Amino acid sequence: MSEHQAQDLLLQAEKKLNSWTWFNSTNKQEDAAEIYEKAGNTFKLAQRWKDAGNAYVKAAELYKTTPDLHYESSKSFENAAKCLKRIDAEDKETSNFRNAAKHHQEIAEIYETDIIDLNGAKENWEEASNLYMADDSQAKYCSMDLSFENTREYQFLLGILSCIENNDQDLFSQKVYEFDQLTKLDNWKISILLKIKKSMDMTLL
Structure with missing residues (x-):
């Protein structure tokens, strides 16, 4: 109406x-x-x-x-x-x-x-x-990779990008944890994700 x-x-x-x-x-x-x-x-x-x-x-x-x-x-x-x-x-x-x-x-x-x-x-x-x-x-x-859109990695990427844009640190940590439970992250990826998390912390200062 x-x-x-x-x-x-x-x-x-x-x-x-x-x-x-x-x-x-x-x-x-x-x-x-x-x-x-x-x-x-x-x-x-x-x-x-x-x-x-x-x-x-x-x-x-x-x-x-x-x-x-x-x-x-x-x-x-x-x-x-x-x-x-x-x-x-x-x-x-x-x-x-x-x-x-x-x-x-x-x-x-x-x-x-x-x-x-x-x-x-x-x-x-x-x-x-x-x-x-x-x-x-x-x-x-x-x-x-044309098949990348259908992968868990692609969904993970979209999820963390959204968290970064919204500066949602809690959801970022949750996304990383959930992905790591299914696909173990190596040390290099963990270090990169920690740097991203740290940069999100800095935006709140």
Whole structure:
């Protein structure tokens, strides 16, 4: 039901923008922005994160055209970024690192250009870069051995990459332990994994 309501709101917003009025067009844009914002909220209730994010961006861009509504514009851009982060989390869970990287790139652009939060932009640019590298590593392993995707080693690699991206040390240790129970890790692999674990510890300092 929420999705249909949201779609109706999008149509209302477009109709409002395209309507002719005797009054200042700024009022028309503000009204349309409010409707887009409602559509974003409704899509969010339906967990349609991409659609919600798009609606919030449209609202933000319309608010931005009015000097007195820059705060509303900033809040809508922030809501859009939050929706993109939800999509990003889902992509990470399914090891879709390239899509996750693209979402972080979009978030970084919002922080840099619209919210003017340079620290937030920097964090998301770095996260996008890390995810692109993770995706490249994943693709490289698979191209070396076409059967690699179906192996326990591949699943282990995806698991620890996800732990690194989320800085989840407990799950990282659990993944290593579970893999070692089935396929004994040699000393060289253990030393590499310990270095990775140590680098994760350092990020918390």
